[in-house]
Amino acid sequence: MRILAAWFGSHREPMKTSPHIQEKALTGAKFLRVHRVGKHIVCDLSGAVPEPDRKSAESGPNPDLQWIVHLGMTGRLLVTHSAAEVVAHTHARLTLEDGREIRFVDARRFGRLELRDLRHQQAFQGPGSEPLTIAPRDFHALFHGRKTSIKAALLNQNLLHGVGNIYADESLFRAGIRPQIRASRLTRVQLERLRVALQQVLAQAIQLGGSSVSDYVDANGVKGFFQLEHRVYGREGQPCRDCGAAIRRIQLAGRSTHFCPACQR
DNA sequence: ACAGGCTCCTGCAGGC
């Protein structure tokens, strides 16, 4: 699918690459593949101008561009008809050859748009490890000697990418671990429980379409349902579903943190 | 090197 035109409305944030460069590079480029790296959506593209030294077409076109979208808190990547009403906070529009448009909408501007030219830059990998596939040994090694709280460590994208505030709280609850505990003090058994819990939480959240806490919707405008599975997040004062104790909320690592004082030790 | 705090931004909820 080819991009006929690219329009970037905002000329400051939320751009990581200048809007002018993105408009120019994306116009005429062709989508090859869209995949996920942590919290980033990575679009592999072949550029508009063929490179003389590009490998022959035998093995299919190789991507030479990547458009990387981070949704932040409130960012949305929508697929619409090009005639559809342009809602407020639309920062980018890509017009496709079939008459549809890909639109990036982000009220709070916490999202980020970046373009990589793979002829000069490395493909986007993300800084941390992928929590869904990380091996036990590698997972344990991440927290070895780390003096910060396990909650803060889970949120550190340089260690694990893709773990946000909700999923950190939910996986710590399922593993029975208190968020304030120093990461380095966790035993191997606890860390393994945490790794398994984190993978279960993330897999279930992905399956249910994410957590629609306020106005989150996916590319088709569909809400997620993982919020119905929350055991601690957003449940301050309510009884724990396992033991009945009141869920507590504290500030940790600058984020609201929810836990059950009885189940998590 | 690492840890923690501040900042960005806007919609929404709650209080007066």
Add this chain to the structure above:
DNA sequence: TGCCTGCAGGAGCCTG
């Protein structure tokens, strides 16, 4: 009814 304040969060930046 309407205004004002505070809160939510990811990640980059700054400070200790």
